[in-house]
Amino acid sequence: MLFATVGLTGAQAAPDDAPAPDWARMASAQALSPARAAPGDLVREWTGPDGRPVRLVVRLPQPKAGELSVSPPPAGQDARPVLEAALDELRRRGLGRLRLQPGSYVFRSTAQGGHWLLQGLQDVDIDARGARLVFSADAPGIVLGTSQRVRLRGATLAYQLPTSALAVLRERDGRRELVLDDGVPVDDTTRLFYLTEYDRASRLWVKGGTRLILPPGAAAPLQRVQGQVFSSSALASLRPGASYAVFRQWYGGAAFKIDDQPGPQQAEDIVLQDVTVLNAPGMGFLVYGLKRGFALLGSRVQPEPGSSMPVSSNFDALHIQSGGGDLLIADNHFVAQGDDGINLNNPVHPVVRIEDEGRSLVLSTYSRFIRSGDRLAFFGGDGRLLGLADVTAPPEPLGGLEHRVRLSRAIEGLDTRSAVRDLALLASRYLVERNTVERCHCHGLLAQLPNGLIRGNTFSQLSYNAIRLLTDVGPWREGVGAINVAVLDNDIRDTGPDQAPAMPWAAIAAYGTGRGGAVVDEPVNQFLEIRGNRIQRVQQGCITVASSRTVTVADNECSASNLNKRRADSLSVQQASQVTLRRNRLDGATRVDRASAATVDAAGER
Known part of the structure; x- marks a missing residue:
C-alpha cells in the first residue's frame, strides 16, 4: 500500500495575515514512508509519542538472475580497474549479483573523488564476505550515487595510510614537545591536526581530559623538530607527561560514502550489512544527498586487533547529513572512533x-x-x-x-x-535499535530529526554524554529538531562530561541552541518520550529537558550520577513546558526552573 503523507508541500506560501505556521507539525508531517514495500523488504512500524503511527520502509534489491564472480588481483596490481571492469560487465550482461571472492583488493588509485565508484546501479546485490578492500589515498573508499536498491554485504574496509598514532607530551628546555611513539612513520610532510588525552593502560580516552584542535590554516601548526618530535606554541594548553591519541587527517575520506544530489536517479534504498571499517581518515559511514531509504545492519567500526593505531574512524562512525528518511540503524558496534557514534543530521x-x-x-x-x-x-x-x-x-x-x-x-x-x-530536504522516520557505542572519544547519538525511535542501545565508556536530542541554528547549524521521538530502554554507563553551552548537562539531554551557542527558550523539540532507560556511573546528570514541549520522562533508573560534582541534580527541566515526570528512580534531586514550573506535572515523582 502506498501511504499518503500530510503536510504543506505544494501549497502556496501563507499570506501575511495567516496564522503562524507550526514548525513541529510541518517537520514531522511525513510519519508514513512514501515507499511501497514488497514482500521481504525491511519494514518497521511503531506509534510515536504524538499518537500517530510511524512506518519506515527500506527496499531490498530484487536482482535479476545470474552472478558475476571476481577474484582478488595479483599482489601489486591496482584493484580499481579490475572492479570497475566487473561492474561494466555486470551492467552489460544484465546480471544482478556481484561476488567478490575472499582476499585482499588494494586500490592504488582514485577516480572522481573515490577509490571504488558504485554508480548507476539498480537491484544489485554485492556479496563481499571475506573480501578486504584496502584504500591507499586520503579520499573516500567506496562512493555510491545514482543507484537504487543496492546491498553490500560482508566487506572489510581499511586504509593503508596511517590515520592515527599515540604520543607523549614532554617539556624540554622550556619548550613543550609532542613525541610520537617509535615506529610511527613520519617525515617533514607529516601533519597532525587533533590531539586528545588518552590512557594507554585502559585504552580509553580520559574523561574531561585535555585536547588540542589544529585545523588546516591554524596559526600555530605542529611542526616536526626531528625524528618523532613535533612542537608548537599551542601545546602550552596540554599536560606534560600525558599521552595523547593523535589524528593525522582533518575530515578526510569516509570509508563508505553515499554522495548524491536531487534528481531523477538520486540514490535510495541502500543497505549495508555486516560491513567492517577498521580505520578511516574521516568518517566510517557518511550519507550525504540520499533521497531516502538507508539501512546499516550488523556492521562495525573498530580498530584492527593488534594495530598500533588507537582510533578506528578519525571522526563519526556514522554520519547522516542529508538522508531523506527511512533510516534503519540496527545491531551495529562502534568502537574507538574519534567523534560521534551516530549523528542524524540535516x-x-x-x-x-x-x-x-x-x-x-x-x-x-x-x-x-x-x-x-x-x-x-x-x-x-x-x-x-x-x-x-x-x-x-x-x-x-x-x-x-x-x-x-x-x-x-x-x-x-x-x-x-x-x-x-x-x-x-527534511529527513524523517528512523529507528536506532540494539547498537553498541563504546570506548570512544564521542557522544553516543545525536538525534536531530523527527519521527524517531531510539530503543535498546548500549552506550559505555564515552568521553562525553550519551544521547542528545536537539537542533542548532547557532554556530553548528544542524538538524531539524527532535520531534515525535521516543528514547526507550537504553543502557548508559560510564560516560564523560560536556562543558558548553552552559546548562545542566546529562547522559540524556533534550535542548536547542541558537545565536552564540546559547540554549534557546523556543520549544525546538516536541513530543518526546524518555522512558525505561538505565543510567549509571555518569559524570553529570541523568536527564535534562530544555527547549522542549510535551515531554514524558518516566520509569528511568539512575544511579551514581554527577560523579564530577556531588550533590548536583539528577533530573533537570528548564525552559520547557508540558513536561510529565513519573516513577523515575533517581540518586539525586529533580530541579524545575521557574519558567517551566507552571506546566510540569510531577505528581507521584520520587
Missing part, C-alpha cells in the same frame, strides 16, 4: 547576504541542494520560525558554497544571523 543554510529588499538571498552551506519550487523555512537566532517562502527560480551558483536564491516574498525579521531549512 542541512541548515546560513544567510550570507540579503538583497532586493529581502526577495533575494545569498545562502551558503548545502545550498546546492535547493531547487526551484522548494519551500524554505526561515529561523531567527533564537530558534523561532520567522516565516515561509517559495523558491521562484533555479538557484544561481556564485562560487564556493554560495548560491543566490530568489523568493516569493520577503521575510520580516530576517538578518545574516538567521538560518534556513528547505522542507523538501
